[in-house]
Amino acid sequence: MSPSQRPADAGPESALYQEVQHFYGRQMRYLDEARAVEWSRTFTEDGVFTANAHPQPSTGRAEIAAAARKAADQLAEQGIQRRHWLGMLQVDEQADGTVRARTYALIVSTPRGGKAAVHLSCSCDDLLVRQADGNLLVKHRTVERDDLRTGQ
Amino acid sequence: MSPSQRPADAGPESALYQEVQHFYGRQMRYLDEARAVEWSRTFTEDGVFTANAHPQPSTGRAEIAAAARKAADQLAEQGIQRRHWLGMLQVDEQADGTVRARTYALIVSTPRGGKAAVHLSCSCDDLLVRQADGNLLVKHRTVERDDLRTGQ
Amino acid sequence: MSPSQRPADAGPESALYQEVQHFYGRQMRYLDEARAVEWSRTFTEDGVFTANAHPQPSTGRAEIAAAARKAADQLAEQGIQRRHWLGMLQVDEQADGTVRARTYALIVSTPRGGKAAVHLSCSCDDLLVRQADGNLLVKHRTVERDDLRTGQ
Numbered sequence: 001m002s003p004s005q006r007p008a009d010a011g012p013e014s015a016l017y018q019e020v021q022h023f024y025g026r027q028m029r030y031l032d033e034a035r036a037v038e039w040s041r042t043f044t045e046d047g048v049f050t051a052n053a054h055p056q057p058s059t060g061r062a063e064i065a066a067a068a069r070k071a072a073d074q075l076a077e078q079g080i081q082r083r084h085w086l087g088m089l090q091v092d093e094q095a096d097g098t099v100r101a102r103t104y105a106l107i108v109s110t111p112r113g114g115k116a117a118v119h120l121s122c123s124c125d126d127l128l129v130r131q132a133d134g135n136l137l138v139k140h141r142t143v144e145r146d147d148l149r150t151g152q
Numbered sequence: 153m154s155p156s157q158r159p160a161d162a163g164p165e166s167a168l169y170q171e172v173q174h175f176y177g178r179q180m181r182y183l184d185e186a187r188a189v190e191w192s193r194t195f196t197e198d199g200v201f202t203a204n205a206h207p208q209p210s211t212g213r214a215e216i217a218a219a220a221r222k223a224a225d226q227l228a229e230q231g232i233q234r235r236h237w238l239g240m241l242q243v244d245e246q247a248d249g250t251v252r253a254r255t256y257a258l259i260v261s262t263p264r265g266g267k268a269a270v271h272l273s274c275s276c277d278d279l280l281v282r283q284a285d286g287n288l289l290v291k292h293r294t295v296e297r298d299d300l301r302t303g304q
Numbered sequence: 305m306s307p308s309q310r311p312a313d314a315g316p317e318s319a320l321y322q323e324v325q326h327f328y329g330r331q332m333r334y335l336d337e338a339r340a341v342e343w344s345r346t347f348t349e350d351g352v353f354t355a356n357a358h359p360q361p362s363t364g365r366a367e368i369a370a371a372a373r374k375a376a377d378q379l380a381e382q383g384i385q386r387r388h389w390l391g392m393l394q395v396d397e398q399a400d401g402t403v404r405a406r407t408y409a410l411i412v413s414t415p416r417g418g419k420a421a422v423h424l425s426c427s428c429d430d431l432l433v434r435q436a437d438g439n440l441l442v443k444h445r446t447v448e449r450d451d452l453r454t455g456q
Contacts, residue, residue, distance in 0.1 A: 240387075256389060273385070299418055
């Protein structure tokens with residue numbers, strides 16, 4: 001079997017994997033460019049963002065946008081450019097047609113005139129759902145900061 | 153020629169590139185989640201793992217699993233979450249049907265309650281072979297830590 | 305709509321996204337391996353490399369190769385291995401058939417016998433054009449170091 005001979009479902013799986021990569025490329029750029037409303041629209045209307053660093057989840061686009069806006073304002077005041085890298089993507093289609101997408105997240109911070117450095121390392125676990133217009137959106141995101149993990 | 157008009161072999165090459173990315177997403181997660189046996193099964197039965205940081209290669213799944221287990225136990229004791237990022241993938245099909253896959257490796261460490269930081273930067277050079285079931289496995293891996301390089 | 309049912313143009317877009325990833329995997333390896341001439345040939349004959357860290361752009365392959373050669377020689381003298389990671393790719397086909405490709409760039413440096421660390425965080429904004437032989441080349445690259453940004 002040559003490398004190009006993959007199982008028959010390779011095509012769609014391949015397209016989905018790339019689609020999720022591209023989705024994240026666009027999505028995290030919204031966050032890092034302080035485009036809070038566009039960021040919130042990459043979540044479903046009832047989207048949930050939960051994190052082990054947050055006392056409670058953000059629920060719905062208004063809360064998700066407000067949290068992003070607040071974080072962006074603080075970074076702007078401090079003169080910090082932050083970049084969220086998602087990588088090492090693993091994509092699993094669920095039986096119900098939703099998509100589980102797991103990534104590593106590396107957050108890099110650079111103060112104006114200062115030194116770039118790793119800010120945080122996290123895992124990111126998404127439930128993505130396809131909309132009527134064909135686009136994927138995040139229905140549920142769980143971000144776990146590695147420094148705040150409890151068990152092993 | 154428009155961007156979508158690529159050479160006729162674009163499809164299979166594209167699928168292979170994505171497949172290797174996905175393979176690494178799954179594989180390195182096994183390592184970072186201390187799933188040593190599953191990690192070892194991403195290598196062929198006679199797989200070889202060689203590194204400029206190791207006095208000698210690990211050969212075969214039992215040795216590869218044992219090395220991963222030992223490293224995972226040490227990290228658990230120290231309360232360190234490690235993440236292996238592979239990126240900047242270059243894939244080359246060989247004439248014999250095997251696949252040479254080269255990546256950059258960035259290893260990020262986070263102590264519990266501490267600060268995430270780059271641990272090591274390496275290159276990773278794999279020989280991948282397709283199995284009868286259609287899956288790719290690592291037959292030979294060479295990891296070179298950048299800090300231990302000798303020549304330039 | 306199942307995850308595999310994407311708009312009809314998913315195939316070409318998917319192939320292009322992967323193609324640009326692979327192009328960057330090869331291209332940045334030329335830079336990091338001090339292969340200055342091969343690096344310069346990933347730009348068009350009249351390619352332009354502009355950066356907020358440079359007083360003026362490099363224009364044409366000879367200037368681009370010379371700049372890479374000079375940087376590589378300095379790193380070799382200092383015994384530093386540098387790695388350029390491009391990620392979080394966003395690809396947009398323009399109406400004229402050119403491709404705008406935006407990435408985050410993370411530059412990692414490792415001194416021989418020393419500690420790997422993030423050197424710089426940047427954005428990279430490319431205009432790619434397809435050649436008669438079917439390959440993509442960089443016609444214009446803009447690199448912005450995050451530490452040198454002025455406005456917000």
